[in-house]
Amino acid sequence: MNPTIGWIRSLAESWGVPAALVPLVPFLILLxxxxxxxxxxxxxxxxxxxxxxxxxxxxxxxxxxxxxFAVFTVGPMVSSIYVSLTSWDLITPPRFVGFANYSEAFSxxxxxxxxxxxxxxxxISVPLQTALAFLVxxxxxxxxxxxxxxxxxxxxxxxxxxVAQMVLFLWVFNPQYGLANDVLAxxxxxGPGWFNDASWALxxxxxxxxxxxxxxxxxxxxxxxxxxxxxxxxAALDGAGVTRLFWHITLPQLSxxxxxxxxxxxxxxxxxxxxxxxxxxxxxxxxxxxVYYLYDNAFQNFRMGYASALAWILFVIIxxxxxxxxxxxxxxxxxxxxxxxxxxxxxxxx
Amino acid sequence: MAVxxxxxxxxxxxxxxxxxxxxxxxxxxxxxxxxxYVVLALGSLAFVYPFLWMVAxxxxxxxGVGSAGxxxxxxxxxxxxxSRAVTSFPFWRYxxxxxxxxxxxxxxxxxSCSLAGFAFARLKVRFSGIVFxxxxxxxxxxxxxxxxxxxxxxxxxxxxxxxYPLILPAxxxxxxxxxxxxxxxARMPAELADAAVVDGCGWFRMFLLVYxxxxxxxxVAVSILLFMGYWNNFLGPAIxxxxxxxxxxxxxxxxxxxxxxTDTPLLMATSVLITLPCLVIFFFAQKQITNGITFTGGx
Numbered sequence: 001m002n003p004t005i006g007w008i009r010s011l012a013e014s015w016g017v018p019a020a021l022v023p024l025v026p027f028l029i030l031l032x033x034x035x036x037x038x039x040x041x042x043x044x045x046x047x048x049x050x051x052x053x054x055x056x057x058x059x060x061x062x063x064x065x066x067x068x069f070a071v072f073t074v075g076p077m078v079s080s081i082y083v084s085l086t087s088w089d090l091i092t093p094p095r096f097v098g099f100a101n102y103s104e105a106f107s108x109x110x111x112x113x114x115x116x117x118x119x120x121x122x123x124i125s126v127p128l129q130t131a132l133a134f135l136v137x138x139x140x141x142x143x144x145x146x147x148x149x150x151x152x153x154x155x156x157x158x159x160x161x162x163v164a165q166m167v168l169f170l171w172v173f174n175p176q177y178g179l180a181n182d183v184l185a186x187x188x189x190x191g192p193g194w195f196n197d198a199s200w201a202l203x204x205x206x207x208x209x210x211x212x213x214x215x216x217x218x219x220x221x222x223x224x225x226x227x228x229x230x231x232x233x234x235a236a237l238d239g240a241g242v243t244r245l246f247w248h249i250t251l252p253q254l255s256x257x258x259x260x261x262x263x264x265x266x267x268x269x270x271x272x273x274x275x276x277x278x279x280x281x282x283x284x285x286x287x288x289x290x291v292y293y294l295y296d297n298a299f300q301n302f303r304m305g306y307a308s309a310l311a312w313i314l315f316v317i318i319x320x321x322x323x324x325x326x327x328x329x330x331x332x333x334x335x336x337x338x339x340x341x342x343x344x345x346x347x348x349x350x
Numbered sequence: 351m352a353v354x355x356x357x358x359x360x361x362x363x364x365x366x367x368x369x370x371x372x373x374x375x376x377x378x379x380x381x382x383x384x385x386x387y388v389v390l391a392l393g394s395l396a397f398v399y400p401f402l403w404m405v406a407x408x409x410x411x412x413x414g415v416g417s418a419g420x421x422x423x424x425x426x427x428x429x430x431x432x433s434r435a436v437t438s439f440p441f442w443r444y445x446x447x448x449x450x451x452x453x454x455x456x457x458x459x460x461x462s463c464s465l466a467g468f469a470f471a472r473l474k475v476r477f478s479g480i481v482f483x484x485x486x487x488x489x490x491x492x493x494x495x496x497x498x499x500x501x502x503x504x505x506x507x508x509x510x511x512x513x514y515p516l517i518l519p520a521x522x523x524x525x526x527x528x529x530x531x532x533x534x535x536a537r538m539p540a541e542l543a544d545a546a547v548v549d550g551c552g553w554f555r556m557f558l559l560v561y562x563x564x565x566x567x568x569x570v571a572v573s574i575l576l577f578m579g580y581w582n583n584f585l586g587p588a589i590x591x592x593x594x595x596x597x598x599x600x601x602x603x604x605x606x607x608x609x610x611x612t613d614t615p616l617l618m619a620t621s622v623l624i625t626l627p628c629l630v631i632f633f634f635a636q637k638q639i640t641n642g643i644t645f646t647g648g649x
Contacts, residue, residue: 001508023509057553061469064462068522076499143375153394159628162582163600164621182419274584311495
């Protein structure tokens, strides 16, 4: 703890501030001082440039984000670069080691395993999820009696998330007492070991991720309802069939949403953590997801420098994969502004 | 949410003959309808069965779990599992921590993100476009890069093993929700602002009295999304919380799983209890979830 902060805290304790609130006191004092300065600056600026009130208001309005950006993003990123070049266990002062952490990471077989597992998960689960969610949304968009009930049922599992989901599926896929193998046994198939089997653990997690496809489905469904119906009517007038309507109207109209979902899906998939944590890495490191390995190094073994280096490697990978996806799909994604209304009737957002 | 400007031939002069008869889908295509219902029913079974199995298992005895297998037929109703779940570990303490680390951050995020979103949508000044691009760019930044230094930051502030690292960052905005609010405010008519300016309203009062009340659908939708996110947050508590008194429900369940991994009914009862608030919110806000998401789309 910072000595000044410690001093303020002991002061707060002597004032009789409840113990649970003591850590908050130095933070609040910092914040009040900061906003006093900002407020004074804004007041001064307003007197000097009375016509710039819009500009002043803009910067005041985004000031919480701006402070957060500086304190929780830029500051930590810069210090993270430095920390990644040191060896540090939080207790003894950091020792500069140059690129030793990075070279260790590149020769660490567990990093290789973590990368393999995480990338495999992302590359398989994201396309599967995207395709399934889109198909389900198409199905749910058909105007059938009772379709709302089906939508609710298919969405329901996405409410069971994180730890609860993993705990549930550890039992669903329990080789002896689980739901899955009992169903398989009833149709005469000997089920695999699922999470207990090193070669099955990752496919099991991917299968599990498909269960919560409802969240993305809802977004596609909203997108489908947003497609202007006169596009369909016009095309149908010209004699287009269902297939052509799909390929030439539905898909292009939804392509920005698909890309958005795929990108956030990739970023999310590369950051998968909970499943690896609950399964403690899985048998033979088969669920050693990258962030779990990072967490393990930072907060179990207290190797802050090595963990920071791993974080930067992950960052570069995420950036590269996102860029490849965005680039690779640019030919397939249709944005309204590109075409200047040539392909689409006049539409005004209001 | 797009308002269509009717093209001329679509108004009165539209030939009536080409309009599809408004017969329901199932009467137009009966065979396909039956196929779709079969698919829907089978899919529903696959999606909802593990869920029902969780509930059924939570009501069984340990011996009952061993013999039941895939069956969800509730042969026994051991409600005692639930009372065990709330008494065998300090459940209410964890629940309180979960509520605190969910509701306060929701207020903080809605406050900071609606302010920034409004600024980006309605206060177009020099550099606001560039700043907005920076906001969007930070969406790509994985939290893991800043995880370790943020830990040190909170360590310096003396906030390790308290709930504050899970609560305070929310008051400083989050790019995704700033984006959502910006989209929402940008679609509101600009005349609103003009009217308020004529009335001599300051920007902050205008935001608070005119725009924010009108943004209720967005606030509700964002709050729901945030609730699901914060309630199930696991990485944050796993990093910052060590002592028992500050554990949140997911963290407690994870610890419980590793210690009592074989007491299935108890685990399932706890999982059901953790999921319950999300279910309740979903059933009350079903419409908002499906309508509010509209503006999350890329357009």
